[in-house]
Amino acid sequence: MAKKILIAEDSSTMRALIVSAISALGDFTIVEAANGFDALRILPQEKVDLVITDINMPDINGLELVNFIRNNEHYQQTPLIIISTEGSEKDREKGLRLGADAYLVKPFSPGDLQSLLQKYLGRE
Amino acid sequence: MADKTNSRAIKEFLGEAEEIIESLNMDVVALGDAAEQGDVDPDLINRIFRGAHSIKGLSGMFGFEDISELAHHSEDLLDGLRLGRLPLTKELIEVLFEVLEILFRLVHGKGEDENFTLNLAPALARIEALRTGGAAAGDDPFEKYRIDRAILNVLTEYEEHRLRENLVKGRHLLRIVATLDLASFDQELAEITDILKRQGEVISTLPSSSDQPGRIAFQILCGTAAGVDQITEAMASEHISVEVLVQGEGEPGKAPGAAGEAEGPTEVDGEFEASAGTDATTLRSISRTVRVDIDKLDTLMNIVGELVLSKGAIATIGDQLKGKGQAALGGELQKATRILERRLDELQKGVMEVRMVPVAQLFEKMVRIVRRIASEQGKKVGLDLAGTETELDKLIVEDLSDPLMHLIRNAVDHGVESPEERVSAGKPEKATIGIRAFQKGNHVVIEVDDDGRGIDLEHVRRKGVHLGLINEEADLSREALFELLFTPGFSTRDEVTDLSGRGVGLDVVKNNISAMSGMIELNSEPGAGTFFGITLPITLAIIKALIVRVGTKTYAIPINSVLETLMVDPASIKTIERREVIELREATLPLLRLANIFNLADSGDAKQSFVAVVGLADKRMGIVVDDLLGQQDVVIKSLGNTLAFVRGIAGAADLGNQRTVLVLDVGGLMGEALRGEATFYV
Numbered sequence: 001m002a003k004k005i006l007i008a009e010d011s012s013t014m015r016a017l018i019v020s021a022i023s024a025l026g027d028f029t030i031v032e033a034a035n036g037f038d039a040l041r042i043l044p045q046e047k048v049d050l051v052i053t054d055i056n057m058p059d060i061n062g063l064e065l066v067n068f069i070r071n072n073e074h075y076q077q078t079p080l081i082i083i084s085t086e087g088s089e090k091d092r093e094k095g096l097r098l099g100a101d102a103y104l105v106k107p108f109s110p111g112d113l114q115s116l117l118q119k120y121l122g123r124e
Numbered sequence: 125m126a127d128k129t130n131s132r133a134i135k136e137f138l139g140e141a142e143e144i145i146e147s148l149n150m151d152v153v154a155l156g157d158a159a160e161q162g163d164v165d166p167d168l169i170n171r172i173f174r175g176a177h178s179i180k181g182l183s184g185m186f187g188f189e190d191i192s193e194l195a196h197h198s199e200d201l202l203d204g205l206r207l208g209r210l211p212l213t214k215e216l217i218e219v220l221f222e223v224l225e226i227l228f229r230l231v232h233g234k235g236e237d238e239n240f241t242l243n244l245a246p247a248l249a250r251i252e253a254l255r256t257g258g259a260a261a262g263d264d265p266f267e268k269y270r271i272d273r274a275i276l277n278v279l280t281e282y283e284e285h286r287l288r289e290n291l292v293k294g295r296h297l298l299r300i301v302a303t304l305d306l307a308s309f310d311q312e313l314a315e316i317t318d319i320l321k322r323q324g325e326v327i328s329t330l331p332s333s334s335d336q337p338g339r340i341a342f343q344i345l346c347g348t349a350a351g352v353d354q355i356t357e358a359m360a361s362e363h364i365s366v367e368v369l370v371q372g373e374g375e376p377g378k379a380p381g382a383a384g385e386a387e388g389p390t391e392v393d394g395e396f397e398a399s400a401g402t403d404a405t406t407l408r409s410i411s412r413t414v415r416v417d418i419d420k421l422d423t424l425m426n427i428v429g430e431l432v433l434s435k436g437a438i439a440t441i442g443d444q445l446k447g448k449g450q451a452a453l454g455g456e457l458q459k460a461t462r463i464l465e466r467r468l469d470e471l472q473k474g475v476m477e478v479r480m481v482p483v484a485q486l487f488e489k490m491v492r493i494v495r496r497i498a499s500e501q502g503k504k505v506g507l508d509l510a511g512t513e514t515e516l517d518k519l520i521v522e523d524l525s526d527p528l529m530h531l532i533r534n535a536v537d538h539g540v541e542s543p544e545e546r547v548s549a550g551k552p553e554k555a556t557i558g559i560r561a562f563q564k565g566n567h568v569v570i571e572v573d574d575d576g577r578g579i580d581l582e583h584v585r586r587k588g589v590h591l592g593l594i595n596e597e598a599d600l601s602r603e604a605l606f607e608l609l610f611t612p613g614f615s616t617r618d619e620v621t622d623l624s625g626r627g628v629g630l631d632v633v634k635n636n637i638s639a640m641s642g643m644i645e646l647n648s649e650p651g652a653g654t655f656f657g658i659t660l661p662i663t664l665a666i667i668k669a670l671i672v673r674v675g676t677k678t679y680a681i682p683i684n685s686v687l688e689t690l691m692v693d694p695a696s697i698k699t700i701e702r703r704e705v706i707e708l709r710e711a712t713l714p715l716l717r718l719a720n721i722f723n724l725a726d727s728g729d730a731k732q733s734f735v736a737v738v739g740l741a742d743k744r745m746g747i748v749v750d751d752l753l754g755q756q757d758v759v760i761k762s763l764g765n766t767l768a769f770v771r772g773i774a775g776a777a778d779l780g781n782q783r784t785v786l787v788l789d790v791g792g793l794m795g796e797a798l799r800g801e802a803t804f805y806v
Contacts, residue, residue, distance in 0.1 A: 008651060010178075010662075011140065011178055011181070011182060012136065012140060012415075013133060013140045013182050014181065014182060014185070016133050016136055017133055017185055018299075020133065025369075035661045036331075037309070037310045040309070040331055040340060041306065044306065055280065056174055056177060056280070058174070059282050059329070060276075060329050060331055060465045061283070061328075062333060063277075063278045063279070063280060064278050064328070064329065064330045065331070066278075067277075067278045067330065067508075068330075068331045068332060068333070071332060071333060072333040073330075073333075081375070084180050086181060088280075088281070090280055090281050091280050092279070094277060094280075095281075097277065097712075098277060098278065106181040106184055106185065106186045107181070107184030107187075107192075108185075108403075
């Protein structure tokens, strides 16, 4: 069965770019959340295999989402990639300390994202 | 993604970037106002920061280095501002406006050509100058108040700063834990934060799993100066607990300011329980909007138009069948056609609705223009927008953009006086330009007014004489003089300014409006200001039309401008001051003969004529025709540039039986006919 990836990101452009990078890699089911609250709602509904989250979102921030996921027995092991911008090193470090597996810094290439996906999900 | 092959994503980006820039503009205007009043909402600064941040991140993905660099520097500047390292100064706000202007031009330029760029050096230098002038932050209050590391760990740098600020100001720090229903937590949370924001500032919202199934817990950090009791009271519920983490010491001499008010918290009625029935279906709700290329909607609209015409053809076949003794079959076909008609109506309405957009976006663009021009000219101008939720066809909104911009430029450039001039005239130093929109039947009215110096009619008259447009002795009415302003080549200011004097005058504005089957009116009072009223149809494309015959020719009159039709006896037509009129319910209705306008041979044999009474805005006129042939849906097609000069014609329409008729431009014809005496001199 196709692996399921949750993208929590408030920019539709960014989601479109991530989706196109993932689609190029193979057959994945992608669930998009336009904000943190949507992500919180989707998590218990979908069996997600990997989460990609932005740090700056309007309702709850990505760090809070990481903390939520890492402290919930159901998703504790779910690989988590955070997306941050250059200049936000402190937030990025916090994310990793809270349990995110990896981070990407905007602007990133599709290749960067794809190699992380392969690392955490294996090749399709 | 830097290979720039992803053109859909690029379009998506440019669209999103434009939206972000427009809303940033509004936010920076609000920031400027707030700074003047000395009451700045940290949420507002953070929102502006996030906007710049998004643009930086997105443009970097496409390799738009210029946009990215400018956004990056602005982001740093805003970061300093939101983290309290930089003071909010007038100059900083000026720089933000400058940056937004450049970003806007870059985004637009790249829409045309991806390689478009601008020289960013001056703007970057101004940003740097501001950034290096900042002050350093004080001691760390987290140690002093023994804030739990676990709390700090999930705060972003900004949230940490807000926490620090609250502590430094001696506010109480509360932890509110709410265990909410997973299906409706966002509404409940909005309600809770709403209450909290009235008493203080929400610093962060941390979700955590709940022991209770179907629930999710949130830990909200809130700083408040005096609202502990109110909050505790308002939060009384078995699912919510309030704990005071830090007992604030208060800040001597400062009144507690409720932060967050400026953002305008959304009103949520006291219904904590969301409708349970929709729980399962709404769980996957993501974004509910789709961005669509207007060309696709056009294609769709054209297809609907063609379908409407095909329906007309089928109806005709039904009639013919009935006439040829196939009554039963013809009747069936007619019945089926009526069902088809109803469905087509719905389809047409549906497509039309999709094309409708609120004028808010258009109006917000004007905010930037007014600001820029006013500051270039050292004038003080406030913009008063109303009816921004009024909807218009997207294409009309697009086409309206230039004429509206021109009117606004005129208002700032010619209308509004210098602050000194205004004060000595006993007016407030700051001028006000109003832009209002409202729906009126099948039309939308856009009004633009200013409280500036108004139009000097004597000056207009002299200029008209000088340009040879009117005779020295001509005794022109107010309306006729105003009408002169719309004449090609007329400009009341003798010097050409960089602003309005680009060889584009009110005549072009009028032509643009007429091309949309609209009408423009002008009124002005010297010393008091100038008013423009633009009346536009809500949509173009498909219209219902009254088909009329004049001699051997057939024309279509858009039905939304037809008020009524009359049969008139030629004897009842009188001539007053060289104009034909009839009496209609104790009022005089001026008449217009299409035969005269289009130089058609007058059939002359008519015992009776018909008059279609048309009206736009507050004006009325009767169009005299030989016969009324009925109502029909027509699809308007533009005549193209080659025939654009033909006055009184809005376009051509296909009647469905391979016959093409011309559609009358009622606004244009009325302008022509009601121009009054001036017509004789032009």
